[in-house]
Amino acid sequence: MRLRYVSLFAVLTACTTVAPQGPVQTPPKPTTTTSPPAAESSSSPTAVDAPSASAPLPANATFDDWKQSFIAKAAAKGFAPEFTAQVLSDVKPQAAVTSSDSQQPEFSKPASSYMRAAVSASRAAAARARLDANPNVAEIVANSGVPAELLGGIWTMESDLGRVQGNIDVVSALATLAYNGRRRDWAESELIACLKILRDSGIGRETLKGSWAGAMGQTQFLPDNYLTLGVDGDHDGKVDIWNSDSDALASSANLLAKAGWKPGQEWAVEVILPVGFDYYLAETTKKTPAEWAELGVKRADGGYWKPAETGEQATILLPSGAKGPAFVALPNHYVIRKYNNSTAYALAVGLIADLIAGRSPPVTPWPVEPPLSLNQRMKTQEALKAAGFDPGAIDGVIGIGTRQAIRDWQRANHMTADGYLSFDLANQFVVMRGGAAEAR
Structure with a gap:
């Protein structure tokens, strides 16, 4: 979820992936239905004078001014000023983070190019092998209702199965974003979550590495998501989304389950549209699969809808327009987008998951298009x-x-x-x- 991609179905996002230039999510990410953590209890009395936590930051404030302001805000949340000051002692604004946050890509690949590079049999086979070898996957699936292949798609897109997790100091990245001010409240709330991780979770500062937007670990969780949704999938007493495949997968499964994943339903199904189809209906209209069928829309695989799917409101997606594959997107497609709100990303995750599960790739080929x-x-x-x-x-x-x-x-x-x-x-x-x- 870290790459930069702007096309018909992309929105700016931020995360880490080794897929070809693709969706980059704008924080906050992942989005879930859970509420933020409660304010932390006081660990020690406030012993350092600091500016009022409610005082606005002047427009010409320096980075040190911002630090002092944040130290006061953290103190109001129960963090000793000395502790926060120590965490921020070596933190400086990161030019690369500022650039990534504000820069529009000069060129962007179309969805067709993105899919051809991101979704492959070799990537699916690698994910399937790792999932099959993991003794905790069956329990994770049973507890969450999220299928293993879907978790494999997320894992592949987020970090190439843990290979590329990002190497930016998350505290420095979030501090830079907070100081820049465009998303100050969000960035500061994530910094508070970092303080809680460092104070209470036994996680060292050197571990908090990730993307320029603060996403961490094999499945790219923001600090607050780590605190509220992290799961100890290997039952070793800690949640280590950086080094434990099981913890990363269980945490992602928990996020998707709480976001409303519907077990036993597909995420989307490729369809063939009839001659004369009103393409204006795509992305703008929701109908049940039966209602789409009445308009001549047919499943590309010739199969049947599951009973649980027949009453669902579904949308037709055309990631490459009328000349490319068409999909009927079921509610689970939008659950994937709670992880990263990009249609291109969600389609790539789902298509990789289909390959992991042994299903066929789209019948309609992706067109060849210039950026x-x-x-x-x-x-x-x-x-x-x-x-x-x-x-x-x-x-x-x-x-x-x-x-x-x-x-x-x-x-x-x-x-x-x-x-x-x-x-x-x-x-x-x-x-x-x-x-x-x-x-x-």
Whole structure:
């Protein structure tokens, strides 16, 4: 979940993965239905004078000013100022974190390129072997209801089965994000969770390594998620999501279970759309599988819906537009997106899980497409807004608002209204803004 990817189905996120350039999640991540931890009880009297915890930080504040402000806030949560000051003693703003937090990628791969690189038989086989060799997986699945193959998909996408977990000091990363101010409240709440981990969990500072956004371990948990959702999957008395496969998998299973995973149901099913299908319905309309079938939508595998699935409200997704595979997304797809709110990420996790379970890859091949430049994406948004189809912020992020604006513009211009920004369509918008079309 750490890579940078902006396409039809991507939102900015942050996490660690060795998959090809892909979804990067904007904190907070993972999102769950659980509430934040209660304020920590006092471990020692406050012994150091510090600014009021409620005093606002001046616009021209230095990093040391921020440190003193945070020390006071932590004291109000029960942490001795000396302890917090010691944790922050060697912390300095990290330029790489600031850059990652604010930088838009100059080029972004389309979903088709991302899927071809992220989802492979070799990655699925490696995950299956690790899952089969783990003596705790059966118990984790039984306790959570989350299938092993889905956990394998998460594990693969998050850290390549633990191989790449990120090597940035999480305390420094979160302190930088807090000082920068764009998400100060969130970053400071995660720093409070770091203090609790260091004070109460027997975890050393050297262990708190992860992504620039603070995600840690083999399945990339934020500090607060570690505290509230971490599980001792190997029953050794501690939750070690960095070194214990079982702890990482059990923790992820717990997150997904609490986010509403429905045992016995699929995450999505590839479908074949009929000739003349109204593509405007994709991503905008929910229907039961039976209702989609009445419109001529058929399962690509020729199979049948499970009884528990027949009454579910489902959405059709077109990650590569009308020319690529189509999927009926069931509620479990959106549970995966509680882990990382990117459709591309959730599809990759699910498709890897299908391969782990021995199911076939999509019948419809992924198209071959060139990447979109930042200029193409921003000119698209500018052209849509000028034409009266508001995409939201002109930021180069092709999110829900921009896709809906594209879909409405396509329908108004008697085109296939799939909401997909292809390379050729992006060039058309560039020309509409008076620019020159970009070469493939």
